[in-house]
Amino acid sequence: MTVVALAGGVGGARLAEGLQAALPAGDLVVVVNTADDTERHGLLVCPDHDTVLYTLAGIADPAQGWGIAGETFAVMERLAVLGEETWFRLGDRDMATHIARTARLRAGARLTEVSLEIQRALGVPTRILPMADSPVRTRVLSDDGWLDFQDYFVRLRQAPDVRAVSFDGADTAEPTPEVLLALEAASMVVICPSNPIVSIGPILAVRPLRDALRAARARGVPVAAVSPIVGGKALKGPADRMLASLGHEVSAVGVARLYAGLVDVFVLDAVDADLAGKVASLGMRALVTDTIMGDAAARARVARETLAALDGG
């Protein structure tokens, strides 16, 4: 059985960890957002892929949810001495990932091939597939103009209000054979509790990928989405403020509306139980449960409940 999850960074990685624990090894395929990817010091950094990678490899920093546990910063400190920009802070172990990835890409490999190699080297049973091999890059429109995503996200700490988003390269991005094969093989699809605008949004903006997801659903493959908004707030990151500044309702219902027509089961937190009726009115079955995934047990439980709801559809 193949289960395909769509994921961004930390929130997506947590549910992906639960799904990996709940499923036989190798059954999970995670399609990750690449529109946060950025070149730093000439190296390709893939924040969402690497957050999912380190989480599924069991080496993620448990406190912050991204980066590698026990990380050191010797390279970054020297890069500062050499006059390089250092607001995007990369650890030494993490840097090795970017170095190896960039070297192999420059030698001619596709991003998907390189990503799979790195996952195997770390012993990860799950395949984590970049949504596209060609660059797609998110920019956000602030009141001061367009910003590269990491400028907004890291350098400016998500302070600016986001008035619009664009996913440069999404229009022309080809779906990878790996992503298309995974969606053809899928028996279930789970949209992780990632930011619907800038994490899941870019994945769905790759038209042939969205078409393949729709085609799977048309064949009867059920799709679930887990709300990243709980009690009107984002569990992590700027999703709540971004929904507001873009004119969406800041609630699980606001998220559900964005997925209407794509999703069969919508998972919302127990604190939002009163919203279940509104979700149902959008044509989705509502699954109400505790969606806070603080530890591995909670992650596996949310995963199992979500899979069970899809299976019971």
Add this chain to the structure above:
Amino acid sequence: MTVVALAGGVGGARLAEGLQAALPAGDLVVVVNTADDTERHGLLVCPDHDTVLYTLAGIADPAQGWGIAGETFAVMERLAVLGEETWFRLGDRDMATHIARTARLRAGARLTEVSLEIQRALGVPTRILPMADSPVRTRVLSDDGWLDFQDYFVRLRQAPDVRAVSFDGADTAEPTPEVLLALEAASMVVICPSNPIVSIGPILAVRPLRDALRAARARGVPVAAVSPIVGGKALKGPADRMLASLGHEVSAVGVARLYAGLVDVFVLDAVDADLAGKVASLGMRALVTDTIMGDAAARARVARETLAALDGG
């Protein structure tokens, strides 16, 4: 006053350190061999430049003479996990140099420009000029065929006998404006006690650079060379075995013969005092002194004595 030194790695860096100490800040220009340069993990590594750089910046590992003091290896250990070759072991702080250099080269800068930027960032008053901006790469012929230099030097630990050397790219390498200007401005030139075959050899194999050196000498600019062979042995590295397998005499005289016609003053160690007559017969003045440069004081002394011998020419 500009003094130009030609240098390879550790031995050259030691005399360069002495010259920097002996001269007013900014008067020393070191032209370094680039034919040892190598691409590792997609990053350009310049061993000779960086050994001179770290030595002149006062941050070199005092025990091994290359690399940065107090170095750590977190990146390399992760690169090993990711399946990268690790026989060329790069420290974390050193890696930052290669990352910054490669990023700026890919952004379009010349190697000389990037090198000067890095030197300024480390507060080095001396300018360390790559002998060429375009790649020149040493290969050595072993009994098992041609080897890339670092394959021979690091991976095989200089075990193979060297039957021939080639400097790929030297024929077509353009001299840089910076090297030509330095040689035009030079009032003295010092060939450091580096391997005459694979450290000084490639520099002199860049024909226009060699011509500029000859032109300076024809204008009356005196040139000294310091022997890297003391008592019939190389102070460091494979220079002695390389001289032997290439059919040269393994002695200070053997080195002096390689520089005949290029050099006015040849500095040889007190243990080789009996060779001074043979050196003189090659048309050079012999300076006999203690050339072992174990500490900063000894380096400065050898530098001062060499400069004095040139000045007194």
